[in-house]
Amino acid sequence: MNVRESFALALSSIWNHKIRSILTMLGIIIGVSAVIIVVAIGDGARQQMADDLFSTDENAIPLYFEQTTYEENGEMMWVEPPAVTGEQLDAVKEVAGVKYVLGTNSGWGTMNHNEHTADMEIIGVDNQYFIAKDLTLLEGRRLNTRDNDSYSRVAMIDSLTRENMFAADEEAVGAIIDINDNPYKVVGVYESTLPPEFRHMDEFSNGQMLMPRTLISMMFGSPEIDTINVIADQPDNLTETGFAAAEKLTELTGSEEGMYVAEDMSAYVEEFDSFYMTITLFISSIAGISLLVGGIGVMNIMLVSVTERTREIGLRKALGATRGQILRQFLIESVTLTSLGGLIGIGFAALVTAVAAVFLPFTPIINPVVVIVGILFSSMIGIVFGILPANKASKLSPIDALRYE
Amino acid sequence: MIRLSQITKTYGSGSLAVPVLRGIDLEIGDGEFVAIMGPSGSGKSTLMNIIGFLDKQTGGTYSLNGEDVKQANEKQLAGLRNRHIGFVFQQFFLLPRLNAQKNVETPLLYAGVSKKERSERALGLLEKVGLKERTGHLPSELSGGQKQRVAIARALVNQPTVILADEPTGALDSKTGAQIMELLTELNREGKTVIIVTHEEEIAACTDRIIVLRDGLIVDDRKVTS
Ligand SMILES: Nc1ncnc2c1ncn2[C@@H]1O[C@H](COP(=O)(O)OP(=O)(O)OP(=O)(O)O)[C@@H](O)[C@H]1O
Ligand SMILES: [Mg+2]
Numbered sequence: 001m002n003v004r005e006s007f008a009l010a011l012s013s014i015w016n017h018k019i020r021s022i023l024t025m026l027g028i029i030i031g032v033s034a035v036i037i038v039v040a041i042g043d044g045a046r047q048q049m050a051d052d053l054f055s056t057d058e059n060a061i062p063l064y065f066e067q068t069t070y071e072e073n074g075e076m077m078w079v080e081p082p083a084v085t086g087e088q089l090d091a092v093k094e095v096a097g098v099k100y101v102l103g104t105n106s107g108w109g110t111m112n113h114n115e116h117t118a119d120m121e122i123i124g125v126d127n128q129y130f131i132a133k134d135l136t137l138l139e140g141r142r143l144n145t146r147d148n149d150s151y152s153r154v155a156m157i158d159s160l161t162r163e164n165m166f167a168a169d170e171e172a173v174g175a176i177i178d179i180n181d182n183p184y185k186v187v188g189v190y191e192s193t194l195p196p197e198f199r200h201m202d203e204f205s206n207g208q209m210l211m212p213r214t215l216i217s218m219m220f221g222s223p224e225i226d227t228i229n230v231i232a233d234q235p236d237n238l239t240e241t242g243f244a245a246a247e248k249l250t251e252l253t254g255s256e257e258g259m260y261v262a263e264d265m266s267a268y269v270e271e272f273d274s275f276y277m278t279i280t281l282f283i284s285s286i287a288g289i290s291l292l293v294g295g296i297g298v299m300n301i302m303l304v305s306v307t308e309r310t311r312e313i314g315l316r317k318a319l320g321a322t323r324g325q326i327l328r329q330f331l332i333e334s335v336t337l338t339s340l341g342g343l344i345g346i347g348f349a350a351l352v353t354a355v356a357a358v359f360l361p362f363t364p365i366i367n368p369v370v371v372i373v374g375i376l377f378s379s380m381i382g383i384v385f386g387i388l389p390a391n392k393a394s395k396l397s398p399i400d401a402l403r404y405e
Numbered sequence: 406m407i408r409l410s411q412i413t414k415t416y417g418s419g420s421l422a423v424p425v426l427r428g429i430d431l432e433i434g435d436g437e438f439v440a441i442m443g444p445s446g447s448g449k450s451t452l453m454n455i456i457g458f459l460d461k462q463t464g465g466t467y468s469l470n471g472e473d474v475k476q477a478n479e480k481q482l483a484g485l486r487n488r489h490i491g492f493v494f495q496q497f498f499l500l501p502r503l504n505a506q507k508n509v510e511t512p513l514l515y516a517g518v519s520k521k522e523r524s525e526r527a528l529g530l531l532e533k534v535g536l537k538e539r540t541g542h543l544p545s546e547l548s549g550g551q552k553q554r555v556a557i558a559r560a561l562v563n564q565p566t567v568i569l570a571d572e573p574t575g576a577l578d579s580k581t582g583a584q585i586m587e588l589l590t591e592l593n594r595e596g597k598t599v600i601i602v603t604h605e606e607e608i609a610a611c612t613d614r615i616i617v618l619r620d621g622l623i624v625d626d627r628k629v630t631s
Contacts, residue, residue, distance in 0.1 A: 005514060013502075016502060312500060315498045317459075317483065318457070318459055318486060318492050319487065319511050319512040319515060319559070320484065320486045320487020320512050320563070321483060322479070322483040322484075322515070323479050323480065325515060397460075398459045398486075399454050399459040399460045402459070402494075402498070
């Protein structure tokens with residue numbers, strides 16, 4: 001009798017005791033599916049988090065000034081970040097892996113035009129900003145170096161502002177608008193970066209404006225550059241590139257009271273990983289107990305089955321079955337039982353994760369390695385817990401087994 | 406050729422020892438047709454089981470075709486059962502979830518015969534025992550006589566030299582029993598050694614030789630004169 005025939009025999013024997021088999025497999029099913037589901041949900045959440053943190057369309061990492069001295073004469077002290085110049089940022093741009101360094105500032109303005117009033121964010125930019133952010137020019141022109149050098153009182157408005165404040169047939173480029181009671185000239189219109197579903201929600205959704213950063217600095221008395229973003233050539237190297245850029249900038253500014261740092265996004269992921277590892281261990285140990293109990297259940301059922309089938313075993317021996325063949329038959333049966341449990345567990349896990357994907361804000365990812373380990377592990381349980389009953393069956397003396405009532 | 410000399414069988418030990426066979430000397434040649442008779446508890450089944458390698462004697466020697474089988478290990482015994490012996494039991498002992506054909510094929514599984522050949526041999530034998538139309542039936546769908554025919558087909562499928570039938574007609578009415586005896590007689594005519602245990606004189610009368618046991622000893626061994 002070859003393995004395939006033993007397997008067929010095992011399947012028919014399991015099929016003949018459907019309910020009993022399902023109940024026996026329950027522990028295995030629960031154990032295997034629990035591990036797969038937990039890992040899938042964890043991986044999905046982690047992937048989502050990584051996507052959010054390293055959103056590739058942004059591909060920018062901010063540099064912060066972090067003060068290193070806090071006290072002077074026993075008093076708490078606030079260190080003013082050093083003034084950063086455009087030339088310094090141009091030097092940082094030479095750092096390997098850096099594609100752009102964006103130095104910006106910003107302010108809030110109340111815009112009045114055509115009887116419309118709106119508060120909106122104004123970003124102070126240089127000539128690189130538009131290209132680096134990959135913005136789309138709809139009308140007019142972009143801001144250039146001359147605008148910054150000569151403190152031109154010009155602005156670019158986004159498409160949302162144009163929609164809100166201008167009539168459809170009204171020429172926007174060249175129009176004079178009023179911001180904080182001062183006149184500025186519109187030189188261009190660009191496509192709003194706000195996704196449609198977020199428009200018209202709050203002050204951020206009123207629209208946005210770009211102005212020369214020198215002008216913003218003058219209007220609001222703020223530094224010319226107060227926000228620095230580094231854009232990397234390779235999205236994968238963003239964090240490392242940020243570190244290198246921060247180091248360079250610290251060196252250039254020569255501040256002794258603090259340093260520039262790049263926010264290490266991977267730290268968040270690591271934190272999540274350790275949290276998630278704890279949960280995975282917890283659930284896995286429960287799953288492990290479930291598998292153990294399942295294995296003992298399988299052993300119990302196999303022992304019952306050996307007793308029930310004592311005569312069958314005796315007969316098979318009388319017909320020429322060797323001890324090894326009987327052992328193999330029962331072992332294959334218990335392995336089939338637990339492997340089947342493992343397979344059902346995988347199917348169940350697939351179902352649960354598919355349903356969970358609908359309700360969760362992220363998509364669980366089933367890890368094929370866990371699936372394979374699940375199958376192997378459940379088969380192993382079949383061997384470990386099947387060996388005792390199978391051995392018992394194989395050792396029955398044929399005549400005693402045949403006479404068994 | 407079956408040769409038993411001074412075969413004893415004792416169950417239990419010490420003060421609880423029950424001697425069941427107390428020194429059996431017996432020779433059965435190839436192609437003989439033998440009936441074993443005797444009162445209940447005289448040790449007939451025990452003797453059959455020893456001849457069929459289902460049980461081991463306590464003492465004495467048993468040789469099959471000139472070979473002493475005392476030295477045989479578990480695996481070799483399984484092989485001897487598989488190749489040389491065909492069993493027919495009073496209670497049929499068919500596997501309830503397998504159909505007639507699969508039941509007949511079972512010994513071939515353990516002999517490592519290919520699926521195609523298994524099926525051919527099983528169908529051929531079922532036809533021989535007159536169950537051509539019943540090959541797909543489960544044991545529960547067969548009459549007692551039909552079940553015993555399936556069992557006989559199964560006993561024959563490995564082309565053994567010896568057929569051991571322990572009260573093969575015991576669970577059947579006399580008419581069906583007679584049919585089974587006809588089948589066994591035919592097998593003997595084809596050259597098989599057939600040994601049956603029976604209580605019935607008419608059944609024993611079909612054979613060529615009657616051996617009578619009493620209290621674990623052979624008390625009579627005679628040729629049947631028809
Ligand atoms: N496993 C055993 N343990 C103890 N005694 C046993 C065992 N098997 C059989 N015996 C005893 O051996 C004796 C012979 O039994 P056996 O089955 O050979 O008798 P038998 O001649 O076939 O009887 P029957 O005609 O009723 O079938 C009986 O007394 C029985 O009780
Ligand atoms: Mg008996």
